[in-house]
Amino acid sequence: xxxxxxxxxxxxxxxxxxxxxxxxxxPALEIDMAMTNISLDLIGQARNMYQYxxxxxxxxxxxxxxxxLRDVPEFRxxxxxxxxxxDFANTIARQFLFDTYHxxxxxxxxxxxxxxxxxxxxxxxxxxAYHLRWTSEWVIRLGDGTIESKARIQRAFQDLWSxxxxxxxxxxYETEAVAAGxxxxxxxxKTAVEQKIFNVLDEATLVRPxxxxxxAGGKTGRHSEHxxxxxxxxxxxxxxxxxxxx
Amino acid sequence: MTQLLQLEDRFQARIDAEQKIEPKxxxxxxxxxxxxxxxxxxxxxxxxxxxxxxxxITRAPSLRRKVALLAKVQDEAGHGLYLYAAAxxxxxSRDQMYEELHAGKAKYSSIFNYPTLSWADIGAVGWLVDxxxxxxxxxxxxxxxxxxxxxxxxxxxxxxxxxxxxxxIMMTLAHGTPAQHKMAQESLxxxxxxxxxxxxxxxxxxxxxxxxxxxxxxRYSNDDLRQKFVDVMAEQAAVLGLTIPDPDxxxxxxxxxxxxxxxxxxxxxxxxRGNGPCNKERLDARNKAWNDGAWVREAAxxxxxxxxxxxx
Numbered sequence: 234x235x236x237x238x239x240x241x242x243x244x245x246x247x248x249x250x251x252x253x254x255x256x257x258x259x260p261a262l263e264i265d266m267a268m269t270n271i272s273l274d275l276i277g278q279a280r281n282m283y284q285y286x287x288x289x290x291x292x293x294x295x296x297x298x299x300x301x302l303r304d305v306p307e308f309r310x311x312x313x314x315x316x317x318x319x320d321f322a323n324t325i326a327r328q329f330l331f332d333t334y335h336x337x338x339x340x341x342x343x344x345x346x347x348x349x350x351x352x353x354x355x356x357x358x359x360x361x362a363y364h365l366r367w368t369s370e371w372v373i374r375l376g377d378g379t380i381e382s383k384a385r386i387q388r389a390f391q392d393l394w395s396x397x398x399x400x401x402x403x404x405x406y407e408t409e410a411v412a413a414g415x416x417x418x419x420x421x422x423k424t425a426v427e428q429k430i431f432n433v434l435d436e437a438t439l440v441r442p443x444x445x446x447x448x449a450g451g452k453t454g455r456h457s458e459h460x461x462x463x464x465x466x467x468x469x470x471x472x473x474x475x476x477x478x479x
Numbered sequence: 480m481t482q483l484l485q486l487e488d489r490f491q492a493r494i495d496a497e498q499k500i501e502p503k504x505x506x507x508x509x510x511x512x513x514x515x516x517x518x519x520x521x522x523x524x525x526x527x528x529x530x531x532x533x534x535x536i537t538r539a540p541s542l543r544r545k546v547a548l549l550a551k552v553q554d555e556a557g558h559g560l561y562l563y564a565a566a567x568x569x570x571x572s573r574d575q576m577y578e579e580l581h582a583g584k585a586k587y588s589s590i591f592n593y594p595t596l597s598w599a600d601i602g603a604v605g606w607l608v609d610x611x612x613x614x615x616x617x618x619x620x621x622x623x624x625x626x627x628x629x630x631x632x633x634x635x636x637x638x639x640x641x642x643x644x645x646x647x648i649m650m651t652l653a654h655g656t657p658a659q660h661k662m663a664q665e666s667l668x669x670x671x672x673x674x675x676x677x678x679x680x681x682x683x684x685x686x687x688x689x690x691x692x693x694x695x696x697x698r699y700s701n702d703d704l705r706q707k708f709v710d711v712m713a714e715q716a717a718v719l720g721l722t723i724p725d726p727d728x729x730x731x732x733x734x735x736x737x738x739x740x741x742x743x744x745x746x747x748x749x750x751x752r753g754n755g756p757c758n759k760e761r762l763d764a765r766n767k768a769w770n771d772g773a774w775v776r777e778a779a780x781x782x783x784x785x786x787x788x789x790x791x
Binding site: 246250253254256257258259260261262263264265266269270272273276277279280283296297300301320321373374375377378379381382385466467469470471474476477478479 | 539545764781785
């Protein structure tokens with residue numbers, strides 16, 4: 234259960250962190266603000282989940298212990314969310330691939346037999362529905378915009394496609410969570426997730442990349458080189474000034 | 480000529496009667512120009528101000544602080560939006576204002592040309608810089624130009640929240656570990672004088688002030704506002720247990736105010752000339768964001784045009 238909660242929280246925190254890197258540097262003020270909104274939602278979701286995980290762990294653990302005092306191998310997020318922002322097209326493609334999964338995931342999580350998880354999912358679902366709408370619109374806008382925007386978003390999907398598989402392939406703790414009646418059966422949402430992706434790509438007049446090798450490992454703590462740098466930056470103050478309150 | 484004089488008299492009479500001037504009303508060219516300059520500078524300050532604070536978003540020391548800082552920097556973007564919109568009612572476009580900023584022709588608050596070097600700077604910026612900004616901005620809620628005054632009501636509400644947040648960060652650090660206390664003091668040492676400069680030159684050296692006061696764009700003089708700031712901050716620093724880096728600061732019972740030392744205006748002038756520690760970085764960052772985003776904005780425009788012609 235603990236691993237499962239951390240997995241959900243880590244996905245949200247790391248992606249929220251990545252998005253927050255855009256703050257102040259977006260292509261237009263309105264886009265800047267929208268990305269920050271999504272980032273705030275995701276970090277908020279991560280906090281709820283960490284707080285819950287911390288209570289279950291007991292021992293006076295806090296949300297910050299979980300976010301700031303674990304190292305790379307202990308993080309359970311998928312590889313997709315730790316990938317660099319790249320250009321705006323890359324950020325949108327990464328976010329869209331995550332949002333399609335995240336939307337159907339939260340929808341199912343509302344049915345969890347763990348009342349706490351179900352309640353959090355219900356709140357998150359409203360936010361994620363907006364994220365998915367926003368990124369879908371941008372995929373379509375970029376795909377059907379100019380020659381340059383089409384080339385950029387097409388390339389972004391090409392580059393990130395191989396990170397899509399991990400989202401829908403369960404780790405052991407996910408299978409166990411399903412068996413316990415608290416987690417989401419990824420097999421049950423696979424078709425809906427893919428259908429949504431394909432529909433939006435079609436409307437965006439983009440070519441669907443061919444499925445080939447799919448990267449995996451993040452869910453069990455084998456990450457890309459990027460995560461170490463994210464944590465080095467994020468955890469700097471907590472590590473440099475141990476036991477201080479902020 | 481007589482007609483123009485009549486218009487100007489009537490305009491001034493409305494201002495004297497505390498009536499708001501609205502975008503479609505007649506106004507002297509100089510009033511319009513002054514407002515465009517001031518509001519666009521103000522908007523630019525919000526947008527450039529996102530950079531030094533944004534510098535610590537990814538390093539905020541707790542999840543609560545991270546979310547608060549992110550939301551704060553987002554508020555600054557929002558302030559920029561309202562202010563650009565207020566300036567647009569005077570007949571200048573956001574893109575024109577951006578061009579001036581990116582070309583280095585438009586000014587923004589010099590304070591944002593200083594670097595944020597420690598987490599305590601996020602506290603100090605909130606406490607001192609937002610504190611000074613509020614002193615400058617609260618009177619603008621009563622500015623004679625309607626759209627500016629109304630935008631400022633909302634801006635001030637959010638700024639005072641930011642200031643409390645900054646003070647609370649300073650409080651936590653000042654009463655934290657010795658290392659945190661030191662971090663807070665070091666930050667106050669760097670931000671104090673630049674914050675004092677935020678009120679602008681001394682009254683006798685402030686070229687636009689008299690006319691702006693007559694037009695009720697400005698309500699209090701630079702030196703009056705600065706004194707008010709000193710009086711408030713001296714007390715707050717004492718509560719924090721931090722020392723303001725001014726050996727000449729003393730309570731003067733005769734004046735009923737704190738006395739304070741002389742500001743180094745040479746430093747201020749150099750920053751205005753572009754020689755501050757971060758002038759180049761800030762402008763480069765704005766230019767980069769704008770240039771990197773050009774293809775995105777073009778795509779959005781092209782897409783909107785396609786959809787429009789499809790439904791036409």
